[in-house]
Amino acid sequence: GAVVSQHPSWVICKSGTSVKIECRSLDFQATTMFWYRQFPKQSLMLMATSNEGSKATYEQGVEKDKFLINHASLTLSTLTVTSAHPEDSSFYICSASERGFESPLHFGNGTRLTVT
């Protein structure tokens, strides 16, 4: 089946630094990728939709300049948390879809970010 690889699985960074999370589709081309954030014991909240070769579409309330998303190729999207603060600590999950609205979504295994 289709595999989405997310890296790193966990990262600890100091407050004020930036951290990059990668989401790769390993055996299919992902025209669209989604970035979700999940707080402990809570649901997944969509942060942004990433389309290959174009600017990401951010959900209301998500800071575009803080959460930079790049989808430069059909197999890679990156989320960069800039000037991280402790409140950015969370679990970030990406999902990817092949071409077409009927295509299922495949999820990465998530990245746990801890900002100290």
Added chain:
Amino acid sequence: AQTVTQSQPEMSVQEAETVTLSCTYDTSESDYYLFWYKQPPSRQMILVIRQEAYKQQNATENRFSVNFQKAAKSFSLKISDSQLGDAAMYFCAYRSAGAQKLVFGQGTRLTINP
């Protein structure tokens, strides 16, 4: 905007018994998809079952089945013969036809008692 509501934060069931998880949603659309995802402690999201709104027949996947009531906007998940490996967070999700992003419910934590 569409919303998904799971009113049961936690549920528990004895191993080998049947449990039903509730989900309701709000939409003005007539064509859409509904999903149940499982998130075990590993945090990996696993698709359990999918239902197309235009299909009247309830979806079934082995021990998992749904009760889809379109008029009532209800989409419950029934797990039969519960197994220890079914213990996880279960999320109900909605997707508009012609779109790919998912809207998730709050989740239900399912515990299986041996």
